[in-house]
Amino acid sequence: MPSDAPERITRAKDIVGLALEKGLPAEDLYVDTLVIPIGVDPEAGNYYLDAVRFVYNRLDELPENLPPVKYPRTPGYRPTADENPYGASPKVASALGGFSDYHVYPDAGQTAVREAVGRYVGVEPEQIVLGSGSDEMLGMAATLFLDPGDALVNAPPTFGMYEFLANIHNARLATVPRREDFALDLPAMERALDEGAKLVYLASPNNPTGNAVQPDEIERLLGHDAVIVIDEAYAEFAGESAVGLMADHGNLIVIRTFSKWAGLAGLRAGYAVLPPDLVEIVWRAKVPYNLSVASEQAILASLDDVETLLENVRLVVEERERLGERLSATGWIRPYPSAGNFVLCEVRGIAARDVRDRLRARGILVRYFDEPALRNCIRISVGLPRDTDRVVDALSEIGATVG
Numbered sequence: 001m002p003s004d005a006p007e008r009i010t011r012a013k014d015i016v017g018l019a020l021e022k023g024l025p026a027e028d029l030y031v032d033t034l035v036i037p038i039g040v041d042p043e044a045g046n047y048y049l050d051a052v053r054f055v056y057n058r059l060d061e062l063p064e065n066l067p068p069v070k071y072p073r074t075p076g077y078r079p080t081a082d083e084n085p086y087g088a089s090p091k092v093a094s095a096l097g098g099f100s101d102y103h104v105y106p107d108a109g110q111t112a113v114r115e116a117v118g119r120y121v122g123v124e125p126e127q128i129v130l131g132s133g134s135d136e137m138l139g140m141a142a143t144l145f146l147d148p149g150d151a152l153v154n155a156p157p158t159f160g161m162y163e164f165l166a167n168i169h170n171a172r173l174a175t176v177p178r179r180e181d182f183a184l185d186l187p188a189m190e191r192a193l194d195e196g197a198k199l200v201y202l203a204s205p206n207n208p209t210g211n212a213v214q215p216d217e218i219e220r221l222l223g224h225d226a227v228i229v230i231d232e233a234y235a236e237f238a239g240e241s242a243v244g245l246m247a248d249h250g251n252l253i254v255i256r257t258f259s260k261w262a263g264l265a266g267l268r269a270g271y272a273v274l275p276p277d278l279v280e281i282v283w284r285a286k287v288p289y290n291l292s293v294a295s296e297q298a299i300l301a302s303l304d305d306v307e308t309l310l311e312n313v314r315l316v317v318e319e320r321e322r323l324g325e326r327l328s329a330t331g332w333i334r335p336y337p338s339a340g341n342f343v344l345c346e347v348r349g350i351a352a353r354d355v356r357d358r359l360r361a362r363g364i365l366v367r368y369f370d371e372p373a374l375r376n377c378i379r380i381s382v383g384l385p386r387d388t389d390r391v392v393d394a395l396s397e398i399g400a401t402v403g
């Protein structure tokens with residue numbers, strides 16, 4: 001066990017204690033004894049994996065009144081983890097149904113998929129390495145570039161995985177909070193890099209705030225002696241990418257996924273775009289069969305149907321704008337501009353937590369935040385037009401009862 005294990009156990013217990021203290025119902029405590037033992041929010045479960053691992057090892061230290069309840073993934077709920085409301089390309093189901101070599105290991109060299117993805121991104125196939133979701137590729141960057149004790153620059157509020165990765169790699173977090181408008185505090189980030197931080201993770205567009213990082217900001221960070229990872233999970237919804245900067249910068253890694261734009265979240269398909277000099281080192285760390293044949297088939301089928309999928313992206317973007325306008329019109333919800341497939345909203349005059357609960361009672365799931373930079377906020381995933389109407393109607397009812 002790492003030397004800070006007792007501290008992490010305390011943290012994990014604090015999380016559980018806090019959840020119980022706040023009166024969260026048992027269903028909110030997410031205990032999956034097989035893989036992901038616990039989190040205070042069904043969706044945030046994996047944000048606490050580090051703490052959780054230790055809870056799992058010391059289950060007897062959990063409060064007694066904590067039953068192992070798995071959060072139900074009821075079909076028919078609108079997406080809450082920013083999944084694609086249009087689903088995967090129909091070609092994916094045909095490809096998976098027609099494939100007969102499931103008994104054969106995948107191609108460890110990922111030849112066909114690297115070629116197809118390279119064409120899609122506009123880089124050489126050699127610059128692509130695929131994995132089980134972008135999460136795996138984010139983890140690979142931490143494995144390769146962080147030694148215990150190294151500093152990782154994180155700019156919250158952001159995707160919880162970066163802090164998790166710092167923790168499981170026993171790295172130090174150089175936390176540089178974003179400014180009030182969620183823009184990066186670049187001078188502070190550069191100071192952290194000058195002090196020797198090795199790795200930066202930046203989501204663009206950022207989850208949950210929705211804003212993108214500007215190319216000149218990335219270039220400033222690239223001028224430092226560190227690896228800069230741009231996480232472009234939502235790039236297709238933003239219509240911009242940092243890949244073009246790679247031609248001039250050997251320390252940039254762009255990580256992307258098929259989860260959001262191509263609707264393959266459940267199949268796990270992500271990839272890293274790498275500058276030529278970093279390719280070899282990544283291959284040295286990649287396990288041979290990290291991408292299943294099912295993911296491979298689904299990726300190839302998706303890339304054979306890009307036009308349909310990008311039309312779905314266009315519809316989501318259109319719906320994102322309509323959702324934002326309708327939310328603004330409520331007068332008590334302030335949506336932040338978003339370049340992703342979700343809208344972060346500040347709730348005014350009502351406790352966002354109550355809003356979350358009352359939406360949930362109507363079968364609508366949203367993410368709730370209450371942390372220093374995200375006071376009284378919810379994040380709504382963009383769905384189909386009917387989902388927008390449903391969530392806005394429900395919010396209007398909730399607003400009316402509060403006055």
Ligand SMILES: Cc1ncc(COP(=O)(O)O)c(C=O)c1O
Pocket residue numbers: 081082132133134135136159203206207231233256257258259265269270
């Ligand atoms: C910013 C960001 N990066 C990465 C991911 C993970 O994506 P994947 O499904 O490819 O692991 C998410 C998932 O929500 C995300 O929000």
